[in-house]
Amino acid sequence: MKKRQNLAVNIGITIVTFIFAVIVGEVGLRILGIAHPPPPRTDEKSENKSLYTAKDPNRGWAGNPNATAFWTGEGIPSELKMNSGGFRDYERSKTQPENGLRIALLGDSFTEAIHVKLEDTYGAIIEQRLQQCPVLKDRKVEVMNFGVQGYGTAQ
Structure with a gap:
């Protein structure tokens, strides 16, 4: 006891x-x-108030399409541009290029990578290296970045 x-x-x-x-x-x-680091400041030219607060009925939140901002928080200060789909990636056509190879990256803030310049994200580096690969020399390689900060298995 x-x-x-x-x-x-x-x-x-x-x-x-x-x-x-x-x-x-x-x-x-x-x-x-x-x-927690503050969200990126919005560019005065952008009509959107924030890159990360757009409500989405299916995913909870999503990036604002065509938004621009300048990241000054942790990491490397850099300009952030969202494409027309609301993702931090280069603008891509909806149709795959002829003889093209598309790879989709899904993920969270590690994939979105707002702390580094767009050309230094791992998606951009993979795209660059695959484009230099002798086996894929005749194909247009596109690595599409669908990463969004805070996303997990619920999205």
Whole structure:
């Protein structure tokens, strides 16, 4: 009986200590002003208010088509341009080029890659390297970036 009481007391102390540590950490971060990086500023020429707040009835949210902004947060400051589909990628035709090879990249912020220049995203690098591949020399290779920040299996 005494062992059960000791176990219950120890578990209770552990839970209370954990909750206390989380609260102290949260208060400390707020006092220091440490928060999630702000969303990118919108370009004055763009009629959209934000790149990431457009509501989508099927996915919850999506990028605003043709939006532009300048990213100054974490990573490399760079211009962000969304294509007509609302994705951070080059503008592509809806029809596949004749003798073309299209590869679709699906993913979250790692795929969208707003922290680097568009030409430095892994999709752009894959496209460039595949285009240089001797086996694909006669084909137009397009690696299409469908990554959106925050997307997971629910989208």
